[in-house]
């Protein structure tokens with residue numbers, strides 16, 4: 541008797557680990573015999589809920605991010621990149637807490653079943669998941685407008701997680717990597733700005749395949765006083781640190797890190813809009829006492845990314861921007877879903 545409905549065969553074919561993404565659903569094995577890469581999963585896909593066994597003395601960081609067609613991606617995005625980015629944006633939030641990614645749950649709404657789309661999506665999704673040694677432990681599939689929601693759980697030693705709260709006057713403000721590439725790529729795709737064609741691929745790579753700063757986040761557990769990941773743009777996201785910590789900040793716009801492709805595409809004040817207000821960077825912003833800055837850049841490079849000091853925390857409770865120590869007025873806003881709605 542064939543007891544499968546369409547949803548179950550889709551799960552078996554595209555989301556159940558042991559089958560490999562895109563394999564034939566007919567080769568399904570029971571959930572209990574899955575070859576899981578993690579030993580801390582007692583019950584994975586296939587039961588009413590998953591059961592995970594966290595290490596003793598650790599906290600679990602839990603985060604959720606949704607990606608909606610037309611809002612977070614459009615037809616210009618390669619489908620495997622949608623899978624990659626869904627993992628990356630969630631792991632970026634875990635990185636900002638100093639957590640080690642572990643278990644993921646995926647909820648999907650599909651308007652119809654497109655097997656080519658599912659094959660490409662699951663390829664990007666599982667490649668990212670394997671890279672970060674995470675496991676998909678469950679999810680949900682329904683019919684509806686294309687919407688993908690991932691819940692990620694990560695392990696963090698109790699009391700050693702990072703928070704938005706904790707920045708102190710005098711702390712230096714750092715960002716990882718470079719800012720603005722993804723937002724510039726999106727603006728170029730939308731015809732709002734023109735970019736030299738030879739740089740478009742490098743900029744789009746940052747939009748399509750962001751890199752969550754997972755190793756850096758864990759390294760900062762012993763160093764940073766506060767941290768956040770940059771999804772809406774530094775201008776908006778740093779405000780969350782300032783409000784949570786009850787402090788202010790001065791940012792030096794001329795110190796914001798940029799890629800070569802960005803520098804050769806746009807410069808000066810025109811670029812700041814993309815660097816601080818475009819969003820989609822998925823870099824970390826964190827604060828650290830000056831006394832701990834000495835070997836920070838070397839440590840960060842060991843974690844695979846450069847970090848750059850872009851400002852200082854003060855007691856003003858205001859966010860102010862400077863260019864070469866001259867105050868600058870900023871008349872734009874970070875990314876917001878309901879702006880003007």
Ligand SMILES: Nc1ncnc2c1ncn2[C@@H]1O[C@H](COP(=O)(O)OP(=O)(O)OP(=O)(O)O)[C@@H](O)[C@H]1O
Nearest residue numbers: 602603604605606629630633769770771772777780
């Ligand atoms: N619908 C909701 N119900 C309860 N809490 C929510 C809801 N939406 C967001 N939050 C919580 O509000 C806080 C800020 O959420 P937000 O989605 O802005 O996080 P973020 O990390 O700044 O952005 P991103 O969505 O890019 O990860 C988080 O603690 C989040 O868990």
Ligand SMILES: Cc1ncc(C[n+]2csc(CCOP(=O)(O)O)c2C)c(N)n1
Nearest residue numbers: 610611612613614771772818819820875
């Ligand atoms: C087609 C398309 N339109 C707009 C954007 C830009 N964008 C969408 S959501 C978001 C902030 C983070 O989202 P959230 O706060 O929901 O995590 C940004 C910067 C995009 N990437 N693709």
Ligand SMILES: [Mg+2]
Nearest residue numbers: 633636769771
């Ligand atoms: Mg975040």
